[in-house]
Amino acid sequence: MTGMIGDSPPMREVYRLTRKVASSQATVLLLGETGTGKELVAKAIHDLSPRRTGPFIRVNCGALSESLLESELFGHVKGAFTSAHENRTGRFEAAHGGTIFLDEINSTSYTLQVKLLRVLQEHEFERVGDTRTISVDVRIVAATNRDLIEMVERGKFREDLFYRLNVLPIYLPPLRERIDDVPPLAEFFAKKYAEENGRQNMVLDAETLTYLKRYSWPGNVRELQNYIERSIVLAAADRLTADLLPPHVRGEAPLRLGRLNRTDLESMCSELVSMGLAAAPEEGAAYNKVMGLVEKELIQQVLRVCQGTQTKTASRLGINRNTLHKKIEEYSLESDAR
Numbered sequence: 001m002t003g004m005i006g007d008s009p010p011m012r013e014v015y016r017l018t019r020k021v022a023s024s025q026a027t028v029l030l031l032g033e034t035g036t037g038k039e040l041v042a043k044a045i046h047d048l049s050p051r052r053t054g055p056f057i058r059v060n061c062g063a064l065s066e067s068l069l070e071s072e073l074f075g076h077v078k079g080a081f082t083s084a085h086e087n088r089t090g091r092f093e094a095a096h097g098g099t100i101f102l103d104e105i106n107s108t109s110y111t112l113q114v115k116l117l118r119v120l121q122e123h124e125f126e127r128v129g130d131t132r133t134i135s136v137d138v139r140i141v142a143a144t145n146r147d148l149i150e151m152v153e154r155g156k157f158r159e160d161l162f163y164r165l166n167v168l169p170i171y172l173p174p175l176r177e178r179i180d181d182v183p184p185l186a187e188f189f190a191k192k193y194a195e196e197n198g199r200q201n202m203v204l205d206a207e208t209l210t211y212l213k214r215y216s217w218p219g220n221v222r223e224l225q226n227y228i229e230r231s232i233v234l235a236a237a238d239r240l241t242a243d244l245l246p247p248h249v250r251g252e253a254p255l256r257l258g259r260l261n262r263t264d265l266e267s268m269c270s271e272l273v274s275m276g277l278a279a280a281p282e283e284g285a286a287y288n289k290v291m292g293l294v295e296k297e298l299i300q301q302v303l304r305v306c307q308g309t310q311t312k313t314a315s316r317l318g319i320n321r322n323t324l325h326k327k328i329e330e331y332s333l334e335s336d337a338r
Helices: 009-022 038-047 066-074 110-122 148-153 159-165 179-196 206-214 220-234 262-274 285-305 310-317 321-330
Strands: 028-031 056-060 099-103 124-126 133-135 139-144 168-171
Touching: 009 038, 009 168, 028 038, 038 056, 038 099, 038 139, 056 066, 066 110, 110 124, 110 159, 148 159, 179 206, 179 220, 285 310, 285 321, 310 321
Parallel strands: 028 139, 028 168, 056 099, 099 139
Antiparallel strands: 124 133
16 A cells, blocks of 8 residues: 555554545544654545545644634634634645544544534634635544544544544554564665665664564654664664664664763752742642642653653653643743654
8 A cells, every 4th residue: 555564464454444435535544652653544545446546635633722723623713813814725625525633633622622622513714713614525534543432432532523523443463562563664765865875775683683573663654764864874784783773673772862960950950049939839739849840850761761852752751642742831841843
């Protein structure tokens, strides 16, 4: 299947379901961890469907705030809000006659979920700031890396929207559940990045492949892709040897996010004293300050492990990407906008 690599039993089931659902008009819900290839499956569903000649529109719902996401999805009219200087067509209009892929749909607000439910049921909506109803013919493929049933139980996701989305669910297995696919994936990425870096004769040696198959891949295919690219860049010869892999992939050291030691804690206390909190503390101020420092350290360490990628960092931390973005700005941390 175009763009998808692997011949393990779990992936053969994904291919079977993808081909099966492609010919229908029903909504598809892709389930799986970050980095398992949900966008590739969504594109394959579109390419195999009767809508293949229509547009395929991607929207990462976790990358935008609620107000921006509403405008992105449904468009807006001039004057709808301060920066709305002209009319804008939304992604649903742009996807008319084709497919719209809503990634990280679990990140949408409860209010926006009501509007998404209406589009799913009635195939109509209004642009932000407008009263004119727009009808669209569009198929929705949604994806989530969170347990939507748990979110429904916690009141974080609408039950009616969940059942409307969960018509044709497809589970994408993490890489650790299809470890036999690691060698062909590694070979594919090695060839891709060797060509991009002008090193077409690069090969993976047997020892490297052995280590790659032993590793559990918490970051899934995206993590494997990053390590292969890194190895290509660092390689001095035309062979990807095991020493080019990070120590934790070789099993020489555990992957640590970092932890505060005694010096860190003493530094925090000194900072609190210098602020005068110890002498005349405002109620809760000392606690909030220390917790803020701990939170900053944790986010900074996970960002480093995830190479600055916000989407992956939010997934590792188990928080909404919008929340992470606000924390990054609050603590003035460096990150990748992805």
